[in-house]
Amino acid sequence: MRFLKLLLAPIFVFSLAACGSLTDTADSTTDTPTPTNTDNSTNTETDTSAATEPYSITYSAAMELEGKSMFTINVKDKATGTAVADITPTFTATMTMTSGSHSTPVKGCSATNSSGDSTCTIYYVMASKMANGSSTGTWALKVTVGNQEATFNPDVMMATGDTAKAILKNNEDKIAGMTGDPETRKLFLFKESLMGTTGNHTFKLFLATRESMMMHPAVATGSKLKNETGTEWTVDPIVIEISTDNETTWSAMTEDGDGYFSKTEIADLVDGTTGNIKLKLTINGNAYTTDGMAVIAGINDSCSFAATPAMAHAH
Numbered sequence: 017m018r019f020l021k022l023l024l025a026p027i028f029v030f031s032l033a034a035c036g037s038l039t040d041t042a043d044s045t046t047d048t049p050t051p052t053n054t055d056n057s058t059n060t061e062t063d064t065s066a067a068t069e070p071y072s073i074t075y076s077a078a079m080e081l082e083g084k085s086m087f088t089i090n091v092k093d094k095a096t097g098t099a100v101a102d103i104t105p106t107f108t109a110t111m112t113m114t115s116g117s118h119s120t121p122v123k124g125c126s127a128t129n130s131s132g133d134s135t136c137t138i139y140y141v142m143a144s145k146m147a148n149g150s151s152t153g154t155w156a157l158k159v160t161v162g163n164q165e166a167t168f169n170p171d172v173m174m175a176t177g178d179t180a181k182a183i184l185k186n187n188e189d190k191i192a193g194m195t196g197d198p199e200t201r202k203l204f205l206f207k208e209s210l211m212g213t214t215g216n217h218t219f220k221l222f223l224a225t226r227e228s229m230m231m232h233p234a235v236a237t238g239s240k241l242k243n244e245t246g247t248e249w250t251v252d253p254i255v256i257e258i259s260t261d262n263e264t265t266w267s268a269m270t271e272d273g274d275g276y277f278s279k280t281e282i283a284d285l286v287d288g289t290t291g292n293i294k295l296k297l298t299i300n301g302n303a304y305t306t307d308g309m310a311v312i313a314g315i316n317d318s319c320s321f322a323a324t325p326a327m328a329h330a331h
């Protein structure tokens with residue numbers, strides 16, 4: 017018995033000391049509830065010492081939707097609670113599904129303003145919740161501020177009503193698939209915005225592609241992509257044609273750079289009424305179609321966006 021006591025005593029003292037020092041650190045007392053999240057989803061934070069984790073990083077979003085979505089990252093000094101201005105968060109987005117993981121195109125975040133708020137833009141290729149509420153997978157936004165990381169898991173809902181994204185492809189344009197087998201490349205056309213007033217609307221589009229499950233770059237004239245054998249090729253030119261009068265007339269969209277395209281002076285749409293925007297995509301002279309097959313005019317040669325211009329406009 018005496019022997020046992022002697023053996024246990026030092027361990028017991030050591031444990032008490034360890035507990036005492038943990039509860040005394042500033043880090044452990046301020047570590048929760050950051051990061052916080054306003055949309056009922058769960059969050060985790062990479063837990064490091066207070067010295068390398070100087071920020072409170074908070075995520076908020078009205079609702080994240082398939083297609084273009086935006087969220088706010090707020091950065092505060094953890095010790096003082098003061099907003100941190102002029103710092104630019106970066107982030108990656110990964111969806112974990114039973115069939116594997118993939119990323120999605122992201123635009124990135126603005127520098128934080130005087131309130132510590134940064135606006136981040138992402139283009140979700142997939143919702144994490146179906147209309148019936150069943151889950152298709154989990155999105156993880158890994159946000160980095162300085163050397164500190166925080167991970168958020170937003171619920172991404174399906175777009176309803178207006179079309180948020182469309183996919184066009186050409187079966188001759190392939191990438192190396194997940195298993196190494198050639199796979200037809202997807203070109204994602206995301207609705208960026210629809211602004212203006214009846215008789216004079218502007219439609220903006222963002223074009224991106226899947227290079228691999230974890231690479232989804234924007235596509236612009238001059239972009240370098242890889243084919244199924246890894247050989248690089250240059251995108252030049254891209255032609256996106258738009259029709260807003262049920263394919264009676266077509267006109268080319270203007271390329272604005274970084275994957276953005278726009279069409280101004282659209283006369284056919286009416287505020288508050290759902291119109292139909294048709295888009296045709298040609299890259300390096302090759303037509304991209306809804307099924308990847310050769311063009312059958314009027315059947316597979318364009319994708320369709322249901323588009324309802326808003327009644328009220330903020331100027």
Ligand SMILES: [Cu+2]
Pocket residue numbers: 111113118142153
């Ligand atoms: Cu997915």
